[in-house]
Amino acid sequence: MKEGPDIALVAASFGEPARANMLLALMSGMALTATELAREAGVTPATASGHLSKLDAAGLTLCEKQGRHRFYRLADPDVAHAVEALVTVAARVGHMRTRPGPRDEAMRHARSCYDHLAGHLAVDLFARWSKAGVLKSLDDRVDLTERGYGVLADRGIDLTQLAKSRRPLCRRCIDWSERRHHLGGGIGAAVLSLALANGWAQRKDKSRVVSFTPPGEKAFVEWYSI
């Protein structure tokens, strides 16, 4: 007997409908919460929690805790590659499953994450501000640079009022649709309310979707560009 990779353990992790559905849902690259994955898999949150523990233990997923949410994503490209290979075989053989429909495309464009702006605009903003030296990332923390204070003041964000709040001024927040970090915390909330106040965007009913008007999007991008 010799040593070799234990393919069975890994394959068994894929080989259960609930877990397979979760992994396929994660193939979009989005980080999903435990509850969302439960819905995708068609099981209760309790069952999903057990499955997610197994996936984590098997090293197939990574979990990022964020407030009362836990965002799961595929551990690395190798895992995604394995899923793809299995999909290829399954498709060739003709085995099909029922699968939840595609996500609402509008949700991918711009969302509000609780009370701050998310979506690809928010990700872009975060990336630009990081690059421009407005924000400074350190591990999980994100802080405003000195220059950042000035930049925000110029753009009508009242920092003195924000500082009084107990919530952290800056925080990274995984974006659902873009799966990259964007700006949460007090500034994120302030940016969103500013965009809403200026009429650049508006909430749709009670959903989390935030729609920018075409001129509003243009104005917003101009606003946050350095």
Add this chain to the structure above:
Amino acid sequence: MKEGPDIALVAASFGEPARANMLLALMSGMALTATELAREAGVTPATASGHLSKLDAAGLTLCEKQGRHRFYRLADPDVAHAVEALVTVAARVGHMRTRPGPRDEAMRHARSCYDHLAGHLAVDLFARWSKAGVLKSLDDRVDLTERGYGVLADRGIDLTQLAKSRRPLCRRCIDWSERRHHLGGGIGAAVLSLALANGWAQRKDKSRVVSFTPPGEKAFVEWYSI
């Protein structure tokens, strides 16, 4: 709910230690018998039979019946690719299994398959004779061409005596080590006995291994070359 590939069904086929061991054993490309796979997997033939039915049903393996043997091999490169992807993930995560040692290298070089010659020399012979028009393949059948009769007569194979035997004159036979077809049937047996009679090769004890002496191998290749 929409249609999609059922990855779970395929993955579950991999996700059982016995089946995983079988598939890994087949990754060498060799076609293995049910009993051999049972030994590889560490289960009884009865259990192995059930697993092999499942693998066949899942489209992961193909089975070729041959006498009282059933040779199994991976269905196609996609399956091998999926196994590789799973191995990659398993290895990265560090999950290891116990695995049977490598096969006897001597067995790969030349074997006798019941009573006819197998191994890479036999495969080479089969390929050359096919190319030279001595043999003509049609589906599973292999027949001697008219020219083939002459070629064999020149080389000391008595066809009239062979024709009296009930067994088919020519038959393809999967080679274990080379996984390609070689020549079975009466001619295959005759070739082997000729090689043994000429002292080019000899059986080792009661095993199926046939060893060619270096000059014997040379003479044998010369003999079957057109």
Add this chain to the structure above:
DNA sequence: TTCATAATTCGCTCGTGACCAAAGTATTTA
């Protein structure tokens, strides 16, 4: 023919694991 080997099918036991409801923990909101 009779015997041996390869493989399958059958009947059965037993362990694993998927599942849910309910209770518990943590975190945010009000």
Add this chain to the structure above:
DNA sequence: TAAATACTTTGGTCACGAGCGAATTATGAA
């Protein structure tokens, strides 16, 4: 502070399937 939400843990049921031995079928060898 209390209430709501997200998630986990616990306890329990239940079904699937892996495993084996024995009997059966099929093929090859003597």
